[in-house]
Amino acid sequence: MHKTTLLLLGGAIAAPAIAAPAGTVTITIPRLSVAEYHKPYLAVWLEPVGGGPPRTLAVWYDLKKRGNDPGTKWLADLRAWWRKGGRSMTMSADGVSGATRAPGQYTIPLPADVKPGQYVLNVEAARETGGRELVSVPLAAGARTTGKTELGTVAISAH
Template sequence: MRILLSFGLTGLVAAPALAADMEISIEIPKIDASEYHRPYVAVWLEKPDQSVAANLAVWYDVANAKKEGDKWLKDLRQWWRRTGRTLTVPADGLTSATRAPGSHVVKFDGTHAALKDLAPGEYQLIVEAAREVGGREVVRIPVQWPPAKGTALNAKGEHELGAVAVNVTP
């Protein structure tokens, strides 16, 4: 647990900080297809009213010299409608290249820009994947922020995503 030290009227005061750590594991399954393309993936936290609380990761074709990869971001339909169309990409600390089949882990500490000002409450971790000449899939995992204790939560996609896990620790 992190401790926030502040100087109050009665001297130095120790209070728990609202910082916590989040680790997200996303499995991209190997799909047997004659024309396979790596999926675009967006990861974000959503408030109960379905508005975006924080963008965490966007994996897409960032290396395309003609920036043609940007135009396919709209295939991540839920993410695009909620926040993607207003985002300037590439964005430091958010966007990166697509990933090959396998398990991929992204880690955020409580001081990360996306989490440091996140209000306490109930959220949904959303992972959306879309693949050219393939399908689209969304996985949702409910998350309490900040966590009162270490929590491991899991979900599983059916086609474009495999196992998705989130571990949050105070």
């Protein structure tokens, strides 16, 4: 049972702060019927609705790229994430970065230490010789959205 408290600020009623639900994000990477398929690079991050620093939850990239071309070189293809804070991260990031994933459904836990507030969850995918896609969904239990090409359903579940 949730208890809601309204705050009176300067004579106006302010909405209560909303905390992130304890739960998970489920991301579906669809199976695409293309001649040359590469697993997508993927970034998942939270952004406060009113602005503020983003928080990266996951980055999937080619950890074992061969030759003089480390997989980190292509992280900039995740353009929105890269501009929001990816370029300042050091890879590999403990507990955040991991290998690319094949088509399927994957679950990422939401952090328990998110400060109260309203957030948007962003998921961005980019594939070599493929497309790029960014989807956003409000951080709320039961929220979901579906991508059109590189991403399938992205859903938030509470525990």
